[in-house]
Amino acid sequence: MKHKNPTGTVLYTIEQAIKEYRKVCQKNIQKIVSDITVDQCLVLIILNENSKISQIEMAKLIFKDNASVTRIIELMVKKDYLSREINELDKRKSKLVITEKGQKTIGLLTPIFKLNRKTALDGLAIDEIELLDKLLHKIISNCKTA
Amino acid sequence: MKHKNPTGTVLYTIEQAIKEYRKVCQKNIQKIVSDITVDQCLVLIILNENSKISQIEMAKLIFKDNASVTRIIELMVKKDYLSREINELDKRKSKLVITEKGQKTIGLLTPIFKLNRKTALDGLAIDEIELLDKLLHKIISNCKTA
DNA sequence: TTGAATTACTTGATATATCAAATATAATTA
DNA sequence: TAATTATATTTGATATATCAAGTAATTCAA
Numbered sequence: 001m002k003h004k005n006p007t008g009t010v011l012y013t014i015e016q017a018i019k020e021y022r023k024v025c026q027k028n029i030q031k032i033v034s035d036i037t038v039d040q041c042l043v044l045i046i047l048n049e050n051s052k053i054s055q056i057e058m059a060k061l062i063f064k065d066n067a068s069v070t071r072i073i074e075l076m077v078k079k080d081y082l083s084r085e086i087n088e089l090d091k092r093k094s095k096l097v098i099t100e101k102g103q104k105t106i107g108l109l110t111p112i113f114k115l116n117r118k119t120a121l122d123g124l125a126i127d128e129i130e131l132l133d134k135l136l137h138k139i140i141s142n143c144k145t146a
Numbered sequence: 147m148k149h150k151n152p153t154g155t156v157l158y159t160i161e162q163a164i165k166e167y168r169k170v171c172q173k174n175i176q177k178i179v180s181d182i183t184v185d186q187c188l189v190l191i192i193l194n195e196n197s198k199i200s201q202i203e204m205a206k207l208i209f210k211d212n213a214s215v216t217r218i219i220e221l222m223v224k225k226d227y228l229s230r231e232i233n234e235l236d237k238r239k240s241k242l243v244i245t246e247k248g249q250k251t252i253g254l255l256t257p258i259f260k261l262n263r264k265t266a267l268d269g270l271a272i273d274e275i276e277l278l279d280k281l282l283h284k285i286i287s288n289c290k291t292a
Numbered sequence: 293t294t295g296a297a298t299t300a301c302t303t304g305a306t307a308t309a310t311c312a313a314a315t316a317t318a319a320t321t322a
Numbered sequence: 323t324a325a326t327t328a329t330a331t332t333t334g335a336t337a338t339a340t341c342a343a344g345t346a347a348t349t350c351a352a
Contacts, residue, residue, distance in 0.1 A: 006192045006207050009263050010279045011167055017282040018160045019209045020289035027292075037337085046152045056300065061152050063165045068339055070302060075337075092300040092347045117155050119292045120285050128281055133156045135278045136163040139266050143166035146265045183307085202330065214309055216332060221307075238317045238330040 014136075025116045032108050039064070040076055041113070044106050047082070047098055054093050081105060160282075171262045178254050185210070186222055187259070190252050193228070193244055200239050227251060 005012050025038045042062050047053060053061075059069040073096065076082045081102040087093040098106070121129060151158050171184045188208050193199060199207075205215040219242065222228045227248040233239040244252070267275060 006188070006195065007259075007263075009267070010275050010282070011164075011263060011266055013279050013282045013286075014160060014164045014167070015209060017285045017289075018157075018164055020286045021157055021160070024289045024292045039338090042152070049152065054300070063161060064338085065340055066301070067303080067341085068337095071338070090300080090348075094301075113153075117153075117157060120157055120288050121155070122288050124281060124284060129156050132278065132281045133159050135270060135274055136156070136159045138270060139163045140159075140166045142266050142268045143163075143170045146170045185308085200330070210308085211310055212331070213311080213333080217308070236318070236330080240331075 011139075014139075021116075021120050024119060025113075028112050028116055029109060032112055033105055035079060036081070036105065036109075040072060040081065041109055043072065043076065044081065044098060044102055044109075045113070047096055048103075048106055051097070053096070055096075058096075076102075157285075160285075167262075167266050170265060174258050174262055175255060178258055179251055181225060182227070182251065182255075186218060186227065187255055189218065189222065190227065190244060190248055190255075191259070193242055194249075194252055197243070199242070201242075204242075222248075 022038055025041075029036060029038065029041060039062060043058065046058060046061055055069045055073065056066055059066045062069070064072070073082060073084070077084055080099055083097045083099055085095040085097055087095040124132070168184055171187075175182060175184065175187060185208060189204065192204060192207055201215045201219065202212055205212045208215070210218070219228060219230070223230055226245055229243045229245055231241040231243055233241040270278075
């Protein structure tokens with residue numbers, strides 16, 4: 001089983017891994033909810049954990065540009081997963097609120113997220129996963145300080 | 147040093163790693179050549195290794211949709227990195243040829259690619275990199291067969 | 293307390309991602 | 323060979339990515 005890797009580095013493999021994982025996620029998600037993307041799910045999960053998060057913080061957490069977040073949220077509002085309210089404490093910020101449909105969707109998709117992770121990590125031992133995480137964090141830190 | 151990870155899985159870390167790596171790459175590339183992207187560089191590298199590659203094969207290698215490849219190549223032709231010629235053996239396919247400017251760019255950027263990889267993988271031992279690659283390929287294979 | 297700087301977000305422009313449909317050529321089959 | 327099927331690429335529509343510039347609210351400093 002040959003792995004074609006045009007750059008010959010593990011960095012290409014990292015890219016490949018995340019692309020394949022995203023494909024699986026999207027496929028499984030769409031079996032249950034047809035009009036939502038992986039990233040939009042991530043937005044819901046994050047908001048569900050921390051309802052007071054700002055768009056800028058959200059952007060950092062999902063590795064996206066602020067402008068992208070603005071537009072992703074616009075679409076999620078349009079599709080009635082979120083509503084935007086005014087943050088009275090700081091009117092620059094917008095308060096993002098998960099709608100009932102959003103909540104229902106989280107409920108529907110939570111088992112899917114678990115399945116996705118389990119699928120991807122099947123056969124990896126806990127210590128292998130920890131090691132993987134450690135090595136990746138080393139790469140992240142190398143890149144950040146570069 | 148806390149790692150915020152909203153999903154609590156290594157899959158998020160994979161995403162983070164590749165995003166940070168791409169940022170470094172883009173930054174270093176743009177110091178030398180201002181109007182080219184990481185992916186366009188990858189196209190040049192791949193074509194330089196194998197000039198007979200089709201767009202579909204290219205799409206697979208750089209993990210993109212065929213339509214994206216069409217448009218990326220259009221732009222690269224417009225910027226005079228590539229030229230499109232007719233493949234007389236199969237007129238459906240297009241023959242992609244690296245221009246003189248493209249060749250010069252490859253020469254300029256080759257040391258940058260090496261630097262990028264070295265930067266990202268700094269401090270990782272060979273066997274760690276191999277292990278990383280192995281674990282990632284396990285994930286890839288899990289996702290592909292899912 | 294006012295003016296300057298900062299912050300949060302939006303908007304515009306362009307590139308890219310993705311899917312579906314369209315086009316053109318090639319290969320296969322009845 | 324004519325009709326069908328398959329392949330390679332393109333195009334259209336919409337979403338997202340990215341940068342720069344713009345807007346509005348907040349904070350800071352003289």
